[in-house]
Amino acid sequence: MKRIILIGYMGAGKTTVGKALAKKLGLMFYDLDWYIESRMRKTVKQLFDERGEEGFRKIEHNMLHEVAEFEDVVLACGGGTPCFFDNMDYLNRQGETVFLKGDPDTIIKHLRMSRGVRPLLLGKSDEELLAYINESLALRTPFYEKAKHTIDIMPMDSFDKIADTVDEVAELIEQQQ
Ligand SMILES: Nc1ncnc2c1ncn2[C@@H]1O[C@H](COP(=O)(O)OP(=O)(O)OP(=O)(O)O)[C@@H](O)[C@H]1O
Numbered sequence: 108m109k110r111i112i113l114i115g116y117m118g119a120g121k122t123t124v125g126k127a128l129a130k131k132l133g134l135m136f137y138d139l140d141w142y143i144e145s146r147m148r149k150t151v152k153q154l155f156d157e158r159g160e161e162g163f164r165k166i167e168h169n170m171l172h173e174v175a176e177f178e179d180v181v182l183a184c185g186g187g188t189p190c191f192f193d194n195m196d197y198l199n200r201q202g203e204t205v206f207l208k209g210d211p212d213t214i215i216k217h218l219r220m221s222r223g224v225r226p227l228l229l230g231k232s233d234e235e236l237l238a239y240i241n242e243s244l245a246l247r248t249p250f251y252e253k254a255k256h257t258i259d260i261m262p263m264d265s266f267d268k269i270a271d272t273v274d275e276v277a278e279l280i281e282q283q284q
């Protein structure tokens with residue numbers, strides 16, 4: 108039974124890499140944010156607006172316990188998932204946790220392409236965004252570093268970096284078998 112669990116900061120590529128990795132390995136793909144949205148019939152942004160971050164984290168915790176029981180899957184977590192409750196210890200018990208690790212410069216480049224859907228980043232200027240990323244990445248890194256494996260995401264200008272990251276994670280998992 109394979110259960111590969113991707114964690115890391117917003118914009119690290121968990122959803123993008125996870126989807127391609129699942130296809131390559133012939134596994135089902137689940138994204139915790141998408142799962143929450145379909146189960147709750149609301150977007151992550153609506154849930155933040157209606158219930159605040161605290162309310163969202165409780166829902167996220169409950170839904171995590173549904174989705175991380177599925178077998179033969181790649182699971183992409185939300186950026187904050189490992190940092191609340193005992194979620195990170197639970198994830199390590201459930202499968203092969205992989206931290207997609209990126210520096211703030213790479214992360215900010217990814218996030219510029221898709222900022223509108225992330226409630227924690229809305230309404231921030233470029234300067235505020237960089238300060239927020241630096242600060243919250245430092246607070247979150249100790250949680251992410253509990254993962255069983257770490258993959259450095261490639262710098263923005265390297266060739267076909269999504270495919271390269273997918274191959275790296277796939278190789279790492281094959282070595283475990
Ligand atoms: N390795 C990569 N190379 C180039 N672009 C990437 C890479 N990974 C992600 N991106 C781009 O960065 C953006 C954010 O990626 P993605 O949504 O997969 O991040 P995420 O880790 O799932 O974030 P979140 O925690 O907010 O769900 C997307 O537009 C994606 O195309």
Ligand SMILES: O=C(O)C1=C[C@@H](O)[C@@H](O)[C@H](O)C1
Nearest residue numbers: 117140151185186187225226
């Ligand atoms: O890093 C975070 O705290 C978040 C990341 C996203 O995946 C969503 O779960 C939400 O926007 C919060």
Ligand SMILES: [Mg+2]
Nearest residue numbers: 121122140183
């Ligand atoms: Mg995602």
